[in-house]
Amino acid sequence: MSTTEYRNWRLEHDLDKVCWLTIDREGESSNSLSQDVLTELAQIVTDLEKNHPRGLVLQSGKNHSFIVGADVREFDQVKSTEEAEQFIREVHRLFDRVEALPFPTAVIIDGYCLGGGLELALCFDYRVAANIESTRLGFPEVKLGIYPGFGGSARTTRQIGGFQAMQIMLTGRMLRAHQAKGLGLVDQLVGPHGGLRWAARNAVLKGRKSRGPGRAAKLTNSGPARKFLAGQMRKQTSAKANPAHYPAPFELIDAWEECGDDPRKMLNEEAVRVARLINGSTSKGLRRVFSLMEQLKSQGKGSDFKARRVHVIGAGVMGGDIAAWCVLQGLEVTLQDREMKYIEPALKRAKKLFAKRLKTADRIAGAQSRLIADVEGTGAERADVIIEAIFENLEAKQKLFEELESRVKPTAILATNTSAIPLKDIASVLKKPARLVGLHFFNPVAKMPLVEVVYDKQTRAEEIERGSAFCNQINRFPLPVRSSPGFLVNRVLARYMLKAFQIHREREVPKEALDKAAERFGMPMGPVELADTVGLDVGLGVMGTLGGEEAGEEAALLKALVDQGKLGKKSGEGFYVWKKGRAQKDSDAVEGINLESLAQELMQPYFDECRACLADGIVKDSDAVDAGMIFGTGFAPFRGGPLFYLENSSKRSEENEDE
Amino acid sequence: MSDHIRRIAVIGSSRIPFCRSNTIYSEKTNLDMLSAVIQGVVDRYGLDGEQLDEVIAGAVTSHSKDWNLAREALLSSGLSPLTPGITLQQACGTSLQSALMIGAKIASGQIDCGIAAGTDTTSDAPIAFGRKFSQRLVKMGAARTGKQRLAAFKGFNPAELKPMLPANGEPRTGMSMGQHCERMAREWEITREAQDQLAMESHQKASAAYDAGLFDDLVTPWGGVSRDNNIKPDSNMEKLGSLRTVFSKDAGATLTAGNSTPLTDGAAAVLLASEQWAKAHKLPVQAYITASRTSAVDFVNDEGLLMAPTVAVSEMLQRAGLTLQDFDYYEIHEAFAAQVLCTLAAWESEDYCKDRLGLDGAMGSIDRSKMNIHGSSLAVGHPFAATGARIVGNLAQILEKAGKGRGLISICTAGGMGVAAIMERD
Incomplete structure (x- = not known):
């Protein structure tokens, strides 16, 4: 066997002549399928075709993360539909060869297995998944304005039947390991205390094959059923997305309706349709949304701030919902208001949120135990973050912060959720005005992903970083904004x-x-x-x-x-x-x-x-404006943000004039 | 091997919040919880990938499939897989005994470091068939012909299918721990009021310790829980007084759910090392284990089941040349308020100390304000095998914060045993 060194892959052979192929992308914290990664894979496959090992197991070298998908950043380099189509067909040929390897193959899925990662996994004979919290399988492609293009639309419909396959591809839903097993995407689960390596080795040595869809699931790919189901899917999808704005799901439905019983034809449709979608304005807009999201998330990375306890003052709609959200994200929260009767409605709303999101009784009970009513406000002294969300009155807020400053930990984030009062007016009563930041949440907190991190001239830069880090910790996107009426959104x-x-x-x-x-x-x-x-x-x-x-x-x-x-x-x-x-x-x-x-x-x-x-x-650049308006107001994501849209439409009109 | 005795350093501990059984940890197993606390120590002291000399841990209520519990748990943690794991069990003394065994090997120079831990859950109880039905299943498994298979079920009675739940009681007396303790309370004339008072104080002290942030380093949020869910900050005599007795219906009965520990799920772990190892890893030492003793009583012939700590402590003090009053802190595990009070009464009794402990006179009383200063098992709960590691970790932190001092640990166990230890910081 050749001893070629690869940058992104490792090959090892064990006592049983099983070949262990480890993907470990160079210079990245997670694996994605870039051109470079795929080119190397092609060399490896050529090698495997020549020198048959007894079996092949694919695994990831990253800790609890398999493959997060294709490398989206490279999409922007694709210049034309033709070029995109050529690339897709090349990947199809490579994945076909992986699928056709003449010996047993298995894959270990531990952590994120998304998009292209899942499409590659579907080329293997047998899939073993770690049944742990961090394992997720799914096809997020529609969120980027395309549909699975590395053979996913063909192989998923073949593997689990069209009905279920289309549901997961159309919604981009992330599946937990046990759900994926239930659908037949995964063949075997291994618990947190089990041995993934041995499960995969056994699968290869025993030549295990994935069972494929049951009879009923298979039937959903047949002609008449397809026709009917495609109609239903179109109806359901139109209720959520306008075909003129979001063509990808409709293209996928068309492709499946036309040739859902023939994986070869589905592959061909993929090459044509996904190439067209990649080069379309919707996908460009949505990819920009994705990159804006990554930009927002990268803020606060410079700080190692990590909260364990949050104290929220004011149990009104905003305060109560901020508290509940922080609890849902795993923190302990003390919620303060003048009397218990003002806190109770917030606790009730929180219970509803927990029930909806957490489902099982033990998890709901756990969350409830972390939300603590605190009329005396003693929680402020131990909290890592203190968020004020009382009524909009300067004197009241000043009085509150003046009293708080002497009691809170010197390392705690001191924040106000005000949307109307200038930060510096509140901060003026503090001994250290530099430590106050604004954390401006939007209503409804559980649905609005943006938080404006408000600063002013006197604010310490480090506090903006820490505030942003906290937002990331609770799964909200931080957008630093300068304090001025209305901020940005x-x-x-x-x-x-x-x-x-x-x-x-x-x-x-x-x-x-x-x-x-x-x-x-x-x-x-x-x-x-x-x-x-x-x-x-x-x-x-x-x-x-x-x-x-x-x-x-x-x-x-x-x-x-x-x-x-x-x-x-x-x-x-x-x-x-x-x-x-x-x-x-x-x-x-x-x-x-x-x-x-x-x-x-x-x-x-x-x-x-x-x-x-x-x-x-108000914000640092036009990307920040666009990000804020998309995540704070839901500005038409397919247009990529208001300023991006303006720039593009002026470009378009110039082009029109040229013609 | 070193030719002199080395000091046993307690580096520190980590535990998960304790929960009353069948509440928030209802889906968790011993293996989950034990892995979590070992990981807690790994995270707290930066031991990721580190090879330790030993992990000794155990559980009291345990599935037969968990026969290699300690080793399996460490394999699920970030420790190097080259670390050996030893599963050990001494009822409620399990993790204290684990710490003492690691400590002894450190002292004698056989090892340099180790983690002692314990876990228990009664939410994930091992439920088995009775012996008769189990034997039928074994026979059937061995059978080669249909006739033999049939024969295995000859005389089958559906009553055999009754599952066997793990009993929280003494096999030789057929009595539960609480019933035994009820007898002790009667013998030592411990009043209901005194028991309730102790329970209330335990809750108040634990609650205050939480509020002061004293448990922040010791308790790592896990499984959706951030603090022990048994602690009642508003515990009061009126509420405690209104509870019914649970182990006996006699008019003189005194033990209630309020002054006894509830069945609890949880786990705790503590890191021990030689001074050299601690230094090499730049880890400060919280305290040292300086003495220990395990003793037993003849409960089958009517000694009080949970009185063994009186013996263990007495024997340990004699060997160490100390008196009961030579301590700044006392950590007396509260299985039941009555059991703590019986122990204290016995030490104060001249007759008991002379007749049973063979001393010249009473060991005397202790300053109660030095006892269980952050509350104990009545408040935080008592996952049997985890309690020892919790107490060692707690006392080590108390001594570290105090700067110097000496603390006594006493834990009673099922089977009429007691485990005692002394920890110091100078």
């Missing part, structure tokens, strides 16, 4: 909602049309429905801080509604009447309105304000 949103109210009031454009126009553009929710969801009282407060002169009439409109007790979703009526958590909309109201030009008009102040924030230095 609310400032932009306020302009945009104000515009909507103005059009509604001045030209009597129905609210349904405004919302529909924004949704057509790709916003997750229109401005009027958003106002109702946030709460009109909250909106009125924000306008007070931000609106200035021009907000006068709009503020009066809002105030009138608030005075009538119409607060939006939470009170059952605002601009809309709400039933069972849904706004009751008159679908006829949209008739005869040019939604496209309305959307342009609506979005204009949104874009203007994004540019203004950049010019004012």
